[in-house]
Amino acid sequence: MPDSNPHGGDTDPDPGLARLNALTAEELRTDLAQCLDIERWVEALASEAPFTDRDTLLARADTHARAITGEEVAGALARHPRIGEKAKGRGTEANWSRGEQSAFASGTDDATARVQRVFTAGQEEYEERFGQIYLVCASGRGPRDLLADLVERLYNDRETELAVVGDELRKIAGLRLVKLLESV
Numbered sequence: 060m061p062d063s064n065p066h067g068g069d070t071d072p073d074p075g076l077a078r079l080n081a082l083t084a085e086e087l088r089t090d091l092a093q094c095l096d097i098e099r100w101v102e103a104l105a106s107e108a109p110f111t112d113r114d115t116l117l118a119r120a121d122t123h124a125r126a127i128t129g130e131e132v133a134g135a136l137a138r139h140p141r142i143g144e145k146a147k148g149r150g151t152e153a154n155w156s157r158g159e160q161s162a163f164a165s166g167t168d169d170a171t172a173r174v175q176r177v178f179t180a181g182q183e184e185y186e187e188r189f190g191q192i193y194l195v196c197a198s199g200r201g202p203r204d205l206l207a208d209l210v211e212r213l214y215n216d217r218e219t220e221l222a223v224v225g226d227e228l229r230k231i232a233g234l235r236l237v238k239l240l241e242s243v
Contacts, residue, residue, distance in 0.1 A: 073113055075240030080109040090239055095232035096138055097131045100124055113240060120236050124229035129221040135228055136191050141182060142205060143175065174202040181209045188213060189220055196230035 082090065087108055091101045103123045110116040127135075185193040195208055212223060 073240070074243045076110055076113050076116065078243055079116075079240065084108075091236075094120075094235035094239055095124060095135070095228060097127060097135055097228075099131065100127070100232070116240075117233060117236060121229060121233060124225075124232050127225035127228055129218075129225075132221050132224050132228065133191065136194055136224070139192060139194055141192050142195065142197055143179065143182075171202055174206055178202060178206045178209060181206065181213070185209060185213060189217065191224075194224050194227050196227050196234065198231075198234055 079087065079090065084105060088101050088105050091104055092098075095101070100120075100123050104116075104120055107119055110119075182193050193209055193212070195205060197205060200208075212220060215223060
């Protein structure tokens, strides 16, 4: 039976949130950095612990991520693999990255293989144009969808693209924070 809430209604305990709230400050920062390895974001969010509920934590994480700067984008991109490449390492962040890109890498038919080849060429063009890897929240998206997004973003100017990448990092952070909460 759910715990009784003193303000009325019933609440179910959130074991992921309880685990996060029980971490030391350093452990919490380490876990948060696996979601979004931007020091300002990690510190801002960690300073708000303990968290009262999951929705508040996710909303605060989103708010802090919306302030990502171009300089922070560059630092975060240095730690992300290209779409279609396997993340290096054995840690949680590398495992999450491999899972997020699994739909892109899983296609085996000829059409998907062609899309992947065109996508690889598009990534090279993107890297030449912007001087950074193409980053997108790939979770649940297939090769054709990612290719369409890549082609569309090639028309962005540098400032617009940095804002788009910041937003993609925010989306990735939100998904990873939920994974962190669910990895009890």
